[in-house]
Amino acid sequence: MNDQIVQRAQLARKAQRQLRSATTAQKNAALNAIADQLLQDAEEVLRANRQDVEAGKAEQMSAGLLDRLTLPQDRLENIAAAVRHVATLADPIGQIVRGSRLQNGLYLTQRRVPIGVLGLIYEARPNVTVDVAALALKSSNAALLRGGSAARHSNVALIRVIGKALVQTGFDPNLIQSLDDLGREGAKGLMLARGSIDLLIPRGGKSLIQTVVQNAKVPVIETGTGNCHIYVDASADIDQAEAVVLDAKTSRVGVCNAAETLVIDENVGAEAVIRLCTKLLEAGVRLHADPQVCGLFPQALQATESDWDTEYLSLDMAVKMVSGLKEAISFISAHSTGHTEAVLATDARVIEEFTEQIDSAAIAVNASTRFTDGGELGLGAEIGISTQKMHARGPMGLEELTTTTWVYTGQGHIRG
Numbered sequence: 001m002n003d004q005i006v007q008r009a010q011l012a013r014k015a016q017r018q019l020r021s022a023t024t025a026q027k028n029a030a031l032n033a034i035a036d037q038l039l040q041d042a043e044e045v046l047r048a049n050r051q052d053v054e055a056g057k058a059e060q061m062s063a064g065l066l067d068r069l070t071l072p073q074d075r076l077e078n079i080a081a082a083v084r085h086v087a088t089l090a091d092p093i094g095q096i097v098r099g100s101r102l103q104n105g106l107y108l109t110q111r112r113v114p115i116g117v118l119g120l121i122y123e124a125r126p127n128v129t130v131d132v133a134a135l136a137l138k139s140s141n142a143a144l145l146r147g148g149s150a151a152r153h154s155n156v157a158l159i160r161v162i163g164k165a166l167v168q169t170g171f172d173p174n175l176i177q178s179l180d181d182l183g184r185e186g187a188k189g190l191m192l193a194r195g196s197i198d199l200l201i202p203r204g205g206k207s208l209i210q211t212v213v214q215n216a217k218v219p220v221i222e223t224g225t226g227n228c229h230i231y232v233d234a235s236a237d238i239d240q241a242e243a244v245v246l247d248a249k250t251s252r253v254g255v256c257n258a259a260e261t262l263v264i265d266e267n268v269g270a271e272a273v274i275r276l277c278t279k280l281l282e283a284g285v286r287l288h289a290d291p292q293v294c295g296l297f298p299q300a301l302q303a304t305e306s307d308w309d310t311e312y313l314s315l316d317m318a319v320k321m322v323s324g325l326k327e328a329i330s331f332i333s334a335h336s337t338g339h340t341e342a343v344l345a346t347d348a349r350v351i352e353e354f355t356e357q358i359d360s361a362a363i364a365v366n367a368s369t370r371f372t373d374g375g376e377l378g379l380g381a382e383i384g385i386s387t388q389k390m391h392a393r394g395p396m397g398l399e400e401l402t403t404t405t406w407v408y409t410g411q412g413h414i415r416g
Contacts, residue, residue, distance in 0.1 A: 015173075118136060
């Protein structure tokens with residue numbers, strides 16, 4: 001294990017133990033200071049980000065990754081606003097999950113406590129640096145961050161901003177540390193830092209996530225890829241469907257909650273299929289369709305088997321026609337990554353069966369997949385979208401960054 005990672009983890013652990021005794025008001029003051037400092041030092045952050053974006057373009061980075069990497073002024077302002085929002089949320093630490101008086105007179109409570117020292121591995125996502133800092137601070141955790149070379153300048157500037165705000169409000173800046181200076185060894189070290197890191201969370205593409213899951217010696221929460229589907233049922237309102245599909249696919253292509261596959265019931269009719277495909281094509285989307293759809297809309301490309309399993313993160317979308325709800329559920333279940341699936345329908349039976357049979361972290365009913373987001377769902381910033389089934393599933397907010405402690409209180413009780 002990398003000695004430097006152990007040393008930084010020890011500093012983080014020491015800082016986190018001090019943080020455990022901080023009041024909610026003190027943590028909120030630090031969060032608001034981070035938001036203030038982000039805006040005060042905006043030009044420094046934006047200048048650093050421009051360096052990363054220009055380097056990404058020179059290296060022919062994909063459009064999806066460039067989108068994630070780019071921090072324009074309005075996005076930075078939104079990040080600062082999200083930090084302020086976290087300050088308004090209830091502090092999960094100390095919350096009683098459940099409590100009872102046992103027959104022997106002991107009073108038992110299960111309370112939320114911080115996990116401890118978090119490790120994050122991510123790529124080309126400078127917003128994650130701030131999101132993690134905000135959520136870790138409010139949930140009384142420390143974090144070691146490996147943000148990747150693509151966002152190196154941006155992350156250096158952001159860590160500096162966060163450190164300033166922590167010092168100004170009486171906190172140890174070692175609460176939030178970067179490992180980017182250690183390069184790939186930093187990522188490898190986090191995976192092997194059992195005993196130093198309490199939880200490791202990877203955010204990125206399929207390759208990064210699988211590398212972490214397969215090689216880590218520390219507990220991992222898998223934030224999976226998003227091959228998100230939208231099923232348009234025969235009962236759907238086509239005007240509504242058009243708006244939802246366009247938003248889900250085109251509002252922001254480089255994010256995991258963007259829709260990648262459109263599944264259409266053949267009973268919606270040829271006119272509706274052509275209309276949806278035409279609108280997507282006019283929005284710049286390249287369609288990869290099955291033979292039935294291509295027969296109605298020859299401008300589409302013939303889909304290959306791999307298209308059904310692709311998270312494009314670009315202006316591409318797979319289109320599949322099915323014979324009804326059962327085939328739609330079967331197809332989605334075979335190709336889903338367990339992130340978000342949507343159903344567009346007015347038939348209550350269809351909605352009920354879809355929501356009961358689809359096994360994903362989030363299910364949207366007559367709404368865009370783009371709402372699978374911590375901020376949009378009222379959780380504040382998020383640390384990722386968990387697609388696994390243990391502890392945390394879906395957007396990971398404050399409560400998902402806690403564990404619990406059992407406290408039982410007696411009056412000299414002995415078991416005997």
